[in-house]
Amino acid sequence: MNEAAFLTALRALPLHPGARGLADDAAVLGTQVLTHDMLVEGVHFLPTDPAGDVAWKLVAVNLSDLAAKGAVPTGVLMGYGLAGDDAWDRAFLAGLAETLTAFACPLLGGDTVVLPKGAPRMLSLTAIGEASVAPARSGARMGDALWVTGTIGDAGAGLAIAQGADGPGELLARYRRPVPRLAEGLALAPLVSAMMDVSDGLLIDASRMAAASGCGVAIELGDVPLSDALRSMPSPTFVSSAVEKSPHSAQSGFSTSLETNGRGEGLSELGTVLAAVTAGDDYELLFALAPGLQPPVPATRIGMFAAGPGLTLTHRGEPVPLPKRLGFEHSA
Amino acid sequence: MNEAAFLTALRALPLHPGARGLADDAAVLGTQVLTHDMLVEGVHFLPTDPAGDVAWKLVAVNLSDLAAKGAVPTGVLMGYGLAGDDAWDRAFLAGLAETLTAFACPLLGGDTVVLPKGAPRMLSLTAIGEASVAPARSGARMGDALWVTGTIGDAGAGLAIAQGADGPGELLARYRRPVPRLAEGLALAPLVSAMMDVSDGLLIDASRMAAASGCGVAIELGDVPLSDALRSMPSPTFVSSAVEKSPHSAQSGFSTSLETNGRGEGLSELGTVLAAVTAGDDYELLFALAPGLQPPVPATRIGMFAAGPGLTLTHRGEPVPLPKRLGFEHSA
Structure with missing residues (x-):
């Protein structure tokens, strides 16, 4: 299945009203905005990209979804695949510290997993924010x-x-x-x-x-x-x-x-x-x-x-x- | 780095008070409980496990963290790696529909990514719940x-x-x-x-x-x-x-x-x-x-x-x- 077909199939599942029909950048629960993105090596970043930059990007792409809903970040939950490369892990952590500080966005929790040998690095992040108004993607009107x-x-x-x-x-x-x-x-x-x-x-x-x-x-x-x-x-x-x-x-x-x-x-x-x-x-x-x-x-x-x-x-x-x-x- | 060393390093990052020092099953934001887990093929499930069961497990292991905090599920955000196997995707989606219905836990949002060829399947899930009391892992007392x-x-x-x-x-x-x-x-x-x-x-x-x-x-x-x-x-x-x-x-x-x-x-x-x-x-x-x-x-x-x-x-x-x-x- 390609992404579009998979997304169409997801829309047939039990959806929360805050999912906005899976047609928006983020979910909205009252004043809370939630978004989830994965980054995979070889798809979203290059094996040669510095680990600290990958950490930055992981957080930044999710905060960008919050920005699109006018939300102030509350925190993030991260999933991290350990690939047995200490230097990479340390550089990633240093970049993550820098990023969380730069965006005043603390860590809320997460999960680590040991990747099978040879698997591409995989990272996931859920960002949570607060917005008094969360504009939808779907509100544009003719003439705007x-x-x-x-x-x-x-x-x-x-x-x-x-x-x-x-x-x-x-x-x-x-x-x-x-x-x-x-x-x-x-x-x-x-x-x-x-x-x-x-x-x-x-x-x-x-x-x-x-x-x-x-x-x-x-x-x-x-x-x-x-x-x-x-x-x-x-x-x-x-x-x-x-x-x-x-x-x-x-x-x-x-x-x-x-x-x-x-x-x-x-x-x-x-x-x-x-x-x-x-x-x-x-x-x-x-x-x-x-x-x-x-x-x-x-x-x-x-x-x-x-x-x-x-x-x-x-x-x-x-x-x-x-x-x-x-x-x-x-x-x- | 092994998981313990990585977790220790994470604890040195800017943490949200709701992270509970990353020493609990879930984060707690007011009455909200949040947890995030990844499942990777070959680590958390077998290539031969039926796709519908993998969907069930993905949701169930996260809801188990909510259960441990006495939370009622609000919804989930899912990250899904597409591996170009339509039959697997369809069976996964059928299992996911069954699971979300069984636990009255609707989908809030998520992300899809096309996996590089040969990469193990990877899935991530963030579950959100509501709890009036969220007991910590750390409250046991001598004599209990x-x-x-x-x-x-x-x-x-x-x-x-x-x-x-x-x-x-x-x-x-x-x-x-x-x-x-x-x-x-x-x-x-x-x-x-x-x-x-x-x-x-x-x-x-x-x-x-x-x-x-x-x-x-x-x-x-x-x-x-x-x-x-x-x-x-x-x-x-x-x-x-x-x-x-x-x-x-x-x-x-x-x-x-x-x-x-x-x-x-x-x-x-x-x-x-x-x-x-x-x-x-x-x-x-x-x-x-x-x-x-x-x-x-x-x-x-x-x-x-x-x-x-x-x-x-x-x-x-x-x-x-x-x-x-x-x-x-x-x-x-």
């Missing part, structure tokens, strides 16, 4: 504007750098040490019609928000915020056969650019932005805001919710066909 | 009696049966479909000085309760409740080299009996009980009760908390040396 915090595509480029491409260290840091937008989420929660974090790629996540909200969404690619570091990245390093063949390829999304420009030349501006909006691991906040409202935190307006289902793209006003892959989708 | 619900050792024998030994189906069911003692936990919680579930073996878990409570504990092995099915099990099937060599050997504990009787003869009564009290996966409740108090649910008095640290054993009043292994301890 679509906004996003920060810049898009940096982590995807950072993954390519982690795999050997040339590029600035700040992009690598965006991949290895994403910063959940907790303060922004808290400020935005009372104002937005819908909010979620961008984890699988801007296009696929925006499509999901539109689908959950029962409307369509139009994105102007020319308005998608790209960092100077990403714009300055030497384009041939965006794609590599290593990235394309690795389990991360779908996550990096940068193989998309191969389709638009496979001649080894520099990527076009459109190629760069298409690569960015189909890359994963951004952990920015994507939100719908009623027309006329201005967000209280730095953010960029990139589109609008519209009638009719689905996603439509333009670039400087010209229609752009949808790329074959909108982002990271699990399949098995 | 030690009690246990149900019978001990059945699941350990069931594991041997799952691995090919002869034996009754009811023991196999105790291994594959443990029933968390939720009603008993709820009734006991207001009365006990300390409570925990028996998951790693009666002896090791009783030692942990005593250590957490700052006292010693004496167990009379002749009083440990054994099922008729276990007593009737042909003893040579208790041990096998397959069990001894497998990652489950430590969990089954039945290799202990080899030390007391390795001559292929029937196990002595003491051999049987030593095997039972060092086997894991019982998911019975172990609790301390002030002298003179009677539990409101069926349970057996098996010992007493005493001065001085550590565990002491007797059998019909005669001292018994501690077995080399008290139960299942993770090591890596």
Whole structure:
């Protein structure tokens, strides 16, 4: 079963009302927000990623779900697979201490398991938070504007750098040490019609928000915020056969650019932005805001919710066909 | 690092007060109880175990932690590794539906991940419950009696049966479909000085309760409740080299009996009980009760908390040396 089929099957199980139909980033129990994510070596992180960065990412990706619901972290429960590598464990623990301190998010409990020899490292985390308002992913209305915090595509480029491409260290840091937008989420929660974090790629996540909200969404690619570091990245390093063949390829999304420009030349501006909006691991906040409202935190307006289902793209006003892959989708 | 060293290191991290120093079965946030466990194929379940039973066990072992805190389940968040085996996934989902219904415990959310090829299956679960009183593991006092619900050792024998030994189906069911003692936990919680579930073996878990409570504990092995099915099990099937060599050997504990009787003869009564009290996966409740108090649910008095640290054993009043292994301890 692929992820979508499995999720559909899960929706047929006895669900708690707080599960929000398994169509949101997190569950909501009164004022409490709960989210659970697993990280698996070779899927969500590279064997060569520093252990301390893996600890950071494990916590950060879960706190990003809390941020999307405007929640303040209460604590986390962690599941940790011991693989008999003391140096890795110690570096992980040091990174975890740093992360929990940085986000004022203490450990509540967890579980350890000794992994069978040769098994990939496995980690799980449940994050708990408190939110007075927890905006759903499904509340966007026709006419709402679509906004996003920060810049898009940096982590995807950072993954390519982690795999050997040339590029600035700040992009690598965006991949290895994403910063959940907790303060922004808290400020935005009372104002937005819908909010979620961008984890699988801007296009696929925006499509999901539109689908959950029962409307369509139009994105102007020319308005998608790209960092100077990403714009300055030497384009041939965006794609590599290593990235394309690795389990991360779908996550990096940068193989998309191969389709638009496979001649080894520099990527076009459109190629760069298409690569960015189909890359994963951004952990920015994507939100719908009623027309006329201005967000209280730095953010960029990139589109609008519209009638009719689905996603439509333009670039400087010209229609752009949808790329074959909108982002990271699990399949098995 | 082994589990004990890792746990010690975790205790040096920023901890939530509700973590109870990571010395309890579950975290406690006000009236809420939270617990998190991982199951890994080849460690916690066999590749040959039916998928529906694995689903049952995943939920049951977590609900057992809630039972030990007298909590009523609110819901669960699940992490599921997709391994590209549709039949297994479907059987798992059917078992999960059955389990959630059986325990009136709906799904709150979760995460799926596509496992790398050849990786062992991995599952994680966070269970949430509500408890008006959540007894700690650490509250036992000198003079308290030690009690246990149900019978001990059945699941350990069931594991041997799952691995090919002869034996009754009811023991196999105790291994594959443990029933968390939720009603008993709820009734006991207001009365006990300390409570925990028996998951790693009666002896090791009783030692942990005593250590957490700052006292010693004496167990009379002749009083440990054994099922008729276990007593009737042909003893040579208790041990096998397959069990001894497998990652489950430590969990089954039945290799202990080899030390007391390795001559292929029937196990002595003491051999049987030593095997039972060092086997894991019982998911019975172990609790301390002030002298003179009677539990409101069926349970057996098996010992007493005493001065001085550590565990002491007797059998019909005669001292018994501690077995080399008290139960299942993770090591890596």
